[in-house]
Amino acid sequence: xxxxxxxxxMRSGSAIRAMFEEGKRLAQIYGKENVYDFSLGNPSVPAxxxxxxAIKEIVDxxxxxTLHGYMTNNGYQSTRxxxxxxxxxxxxxxxxxxxxxxxxxxxxxxxxALKAIVNAGEEVVVIAPYFGEYNNYIANVDGKVTVVPPNxxxxxxxxxxxxxxxxxxxxxxIINTPNNPTGVIYGEETLREMSAxxxxxxxxxxxxxxxxxxxxxRELAYDGEKAPFIPDFYPNTIIGYSYSKSLSLPGERIxxxxxxxxxxxxxxxxxxxxxxxxxxxxxxxxxxxxLVVEKCIDEKTDVSAYDRNRQxxxxxxxxxxxxxxxxxxxxxxxxxxxxxxxxxxxxAKSYNLLLVGGKSFxxxxxxxxxxxxxxxxxEASLPSFKKLADEIFKK
Amino acid sequence: xxxxxxxxxMRSGSAIRAMFEEGKRLAQIYGKENVYDFSLGNPSVPAxxxxxxAIKEIVDxxxxxTLHGYMTNNGYQSTRxxxxxxxxxxxxxxxxxxxxxxxxxxxxxxxxALKAIVNAGEEVVVIAPYFGEYNNYIANVDGKVTVVPPNxxxxxxxxxxxxxxxxxxxxxxIINTPNNPTGVIYGEETLREMSAxxxxxxxxxxxxxxxxxxxxxRELAYDGEKAPFIPDFYPNTIIGYSYSKSLSLPGERIxxxxxxxxxxxxxxxxxxxxxxxxxxxxxxxxxxxxLVVEKCIDEKTDVSAYDRNRQxxxxxxxxxxxxxxxxxxxxxxxxxxxxxxxxxxxxAKSYNLLLVGGKSFxxxxxxxxxxxxxxxxxEASLPSFKKLADEIFKK
Numbered sequence: 001x002x003x004x005x006x007x008x009x010m011r012s013g014s015a016i017r018a019m020f021e022e023g024k025r026l027a028q029i030y031g032k033e034n035v036y037d038f039s040l041g042n043p044s045v046p047a048x049x050x051x052x053x054a055i056k057e058i059v060d061x062x063x064x065x066t067l068h069g070y071m072t073n074n075g076y077q078s079t080r081x082x083x084x085x086x087x088x089x090x091x092x093x094x095x096x097x098x099x100x101x102x103x104x105x106x107x108x109x110x111x112x113a114l115k116a117i118v119n120a121g122e123e124v125v126v127i128a129p130y131f132g133e134y135n136n137y138i139a140n141v142d143g144k145v146t147v148v149p150p151n152x153x154x155x156x157x158x159x160x161x162x163x164x165x166x167x168x169x170x171x172x173x174i175i176n177t178p179n180n181p182t183g184v185i186y187g188e189e190t191l192r193e194m195s196a197x198x199x200x201x202x203x204x205x206x207x208x209x210x211x212x213x214x215x216x217x218r219e220l221a222y223d224g225e226k227a228p229f230i231p232d233f234y235p236n237t238i239i240g241y242s243y244s245k246s247l248s249l250p251g252e253r254i255x256x257x258x259x260x261x262x263x264x265x266x267x268x269x270x271x272x273x274x275x276x277x278x279x280x281x282x283x284x285x286x287x288x289x290x291l292v293v294e295k296c297i298d299e300k301t302d303v304s305a306y307d308r309n310r311q312x313x314x315x316x317x318x319x320x321x322x323x324x325x326x327x328x329x330x331x332x333x334x335x336x337x338x339x340x341x342x343x344x345x346x347x348a349k350s351y352n353l354l355l356v357g358g359k360s361f362x363x364x365x366x367x368x369x370x371x372x373x374x375x376x377x378x379e380a381s382l383p384s385f386k387k388l389a390d391e392i393f394k395k
Numbered sequence: 396x397x398x399x400x401x402x403x404x405m406r407s408g409s410a411i412r413a414m415f416e417e418g419k420r421l422a423q424i425y426g427k428e429n430v431y432d433f434s435l436g437n438p439s440v441p442a443x444x445x446x447x448x449a450i451k452e453i454v455d456x457x458x459x460x461t462l463h464g465y466m467t468n469n470g471y472q473s474t475r476x477x478x479x480x481x482x483x484x485x486x487x488x489x490x491x492x493x494x495x496x497x498x499x500x501x502x503x504x505x506x507x508a509l510k511a512i513v514n515a516g517e518e519v520v521v522i523a524p525y526f527g528e529y530n531n532y533i534a535n536v537d538g539k540v541t542v543v544p545p546n547x548x549x550x551x552x553x554x555x556x557x558x559x560x561x562x563x564x565x566x567x568x569i570i571n572t573p574n575n576p577t578g579v580i581y582g583e584e585t586l587r588e589m590s591a592x593x594x595x596x597x598x599x600x601x602x603x604x605x606x607x608x609x610x611x612x613r614e615l616a617y618d619g620e621k622a623p624f625i626p627d628f629y630p631n632t633i634i635g636y637s638y639s640k641s642l643s644l645p646g647e648r649i650x651x652x653x654x655x656x657x658x659x660x661x662x663x664x665x666x667x668x669x670x671x672x673x674x675x676x677x678x679x680x681x682x683x684x685x686l687v688v689e690k691c692i693d694e695k696t697d698v699s700a701y702d703r704n705r706q707x708x709x710x711x712x713x714x715x716x717x718x719x720x721x722x723x724x725x726x727x728x729x730x731x732x733x734x735x736x737x738x739x740x741x742x743a744k745s746y747n748l749l750l751v752g753g754k755s756f757x758x759x760x761x762x763x764x765x766x767x768x769x770x771x772x773x774e775a776s777l778p779s780f781k782k783l784a785d786e787i788f789k790k
Contacts, residue, residue: 052459064442068645115401248460248464282648283645
């Protein structure tokens with residue numbers, strides 16, 4: 001009844017979503033307070049208070065037909081101007097409204113970008129570990145996923161492996177820094193080398209290779225770290241952004257694509273993204289939330305809350321004997337499994353610790369811990385992590 | 396730089412969206428009040444006042460993390476229950492939350508349904524005239540569009556032609572009643588015959604053929620007419636609904652799919668739609684608007700306003716000599732071109748009358764007039780329609 005491709009996707013499933021559902025099930029059995037659900041990247045910091053104020057002001061002051069009506073598929077002109085100016089203020093991007101396409105979250109934006117550029121059979125390079133949904137997004141446009149193998153323990157991409165992954169059939173590369181699932185930020189050196197390789201390869205093959213930068217975690221960086229601004233290195237960049245984490249609005253599905261004017265085929269590319277937004281069925285980013293972004297663009301989420309979680313959890317887990325790259329951003333830790341992955345995930349679950357196996361991220365032998373949860377929950381979970389460590393390391 | 400498929404789509408373009416953009420351009424030149432833009436199905440009746448009240452109450456009373464957070468991909472359980480109960484109250488559908496998948500509008504829902512069921516190369520039947528975006532939605536899943544030719548002047552589908560369009564490769568049929576662009580409602584007799592044909596053909600080919608019913612205009616029916624409830628005739632129905640028109644929320648992107656439990660492969664089908672919502676990048680329907688639907692489900696848009704428009708415009712245009720099927724629902728009129736279509740569209744535009752050619756709807760020789768505009772604008776436009784008629788008919 002359902003399509004063969006869909007059957008295959010359902011068989012492989014989303015380990016993240018499955019664990020999220022499992023968490024809800026276990027919470028009903030053991031009580032919410034006794035289940036430590038680290039499965040999903042659902043922010044634990046509420047939206048800034050100004051979001052609530054903005055929504056109420058917007059509905060009070062905006063005419064209903066304007067507020068809830070159709071606009072141009074790429075979004076309200078005023079919202080795109082505000083987004084562009086904000087980027088210029090922070091990064092010297094030289095953006096205007098014409099460079100911005102408002103999207104249904106970053107997931108929507110990535111699908112729009114891929115739809116705009118990828119021909120069936122063309123390759124899209126991803127760097128493991130990576131968000132497993134990229135596989136599905138690339139498959140949606142009949143593209144081919146090419147995986148650069150993981151490079152532990154730092155998880156900064158290995159440049160030799162990266163170069164080997166690029167060929168004349170490569171249409172795009174997706175990067176994600178701060179990274180889900182490792183929390184690693186790709187350094188300036190990494191990005192400079194990556195750009196040099198892409199430029200060299202584009203020239204060698206007389207092709208255009210777009211670098212799609214998936215940046216929902218841009219603002220979540222710790223210890224004074226900053227995620228470099230990709231167009232500074234490589235003009236053929238398409239930034240996919242989301243307010244899911246920075247304004248804690250994941251359920252509202254609001255984000256944007258930003259495309260620098262110096263990108264090859266800029267005008268055609270922006271038009272194609274506009275059209276892709278329409279034909280993929282998004283039509284436009286939710287209108288009220290576009291206006292919320294316009295009003296709340298300078299708001300920041302409380303990064304310090306995630307940072308406290310990070311420090312507590314990282315210190316405890318490494319003390320218990322687990323190995324983990326120290327996360328610099330996002331709200332994930334990527335812990336090495338001391339035993340076989342699925343066995344470790346199952347054992348953790350027996351302590352009501354819900355973790356997602358690295359296999360879902362193209363990197364077997366690890367688990368992702370999403371620490372975007374309450375500090376109290378992390379504190380409460382530590383004895384269980386300790387028991388898990390004791391059971392594994394001391395037997 | 397952009398994909399070949401996208402180039403093709405951009406070449407063919409959306410006449411609707413192009414005319415909408417043209418309207419905004421002309422309004423800047425001639426003044427908004429002198430441009431009669433009948434291009435877009437953007438409701439002219441504001442959202443019910445209760446929507447504003449609901450939004451403010453929801454943001455005041457709902458915890459931010461619940462209100463703006465991720466939920467299960469198919470939507471809040473509570474919202475799906477309210478939608479199901481509302482359907483049961485009106486149609487005896489026997490629905491529960493399990494039958495409902497909340498979607499990013501009907502456009503999102505249709506893409507989800509097609510992704511769930513269509514294999515590359517399988518055929519999806521549409522009945523002309525039809526919303527041209529269906530071509531793109533079907534192409535998104537590499538399906539093949541099979542068009543049942545238009546059946547003027549009533550535009551009730553011709554059953555012989557419909558039967559001929561179904562073959563062993565047919566996976567789905569999309570219908571849209573009340574219809575965009577004709578305003579015609581498919582009668583009970585039509586739907587009964589259509590169902591009988593689909594049942595017979597399914598049996599003949601031992602296949603499952605889904606009937607996707609695109610119903611954004613369900614509530615917009617005039618003269619006491621009612622759009623029949625499709626699952627009453629055919630169990631393998633997937634209803635795609637949107638609150639774009641009934642609550643005047645097109646920009647917010649909120650709708651649902653409803654799948655009857657008696658549909659073949661029901662459980663697998665619902666799961667597939669859930670997964671498709673995720674992997675297509677929608678992730679979930681915008682969270683705040685789901686809660687708005689929950690609170691405002693019994694609200695009705697002011698159909699009488701559209702009805703006044705319809706009566707005024709239909710009476711005037713037929714009096715001027717134009718031919719048009721009397722619309723029973725939606726907010727469109729489909730007028731026969733007295734001269735060649737593109738020439739007629741251009742001539743109308745020279746009077747600042749912005750109409751969309753029937754070619755976009757698979758039915759050349761007609762224009763669609765979206766009368767979801769102010770009554771005043773229709774009144775003001777009549778002298779221009781009159782002059783257009785005089786120029787054409789009297790020369």
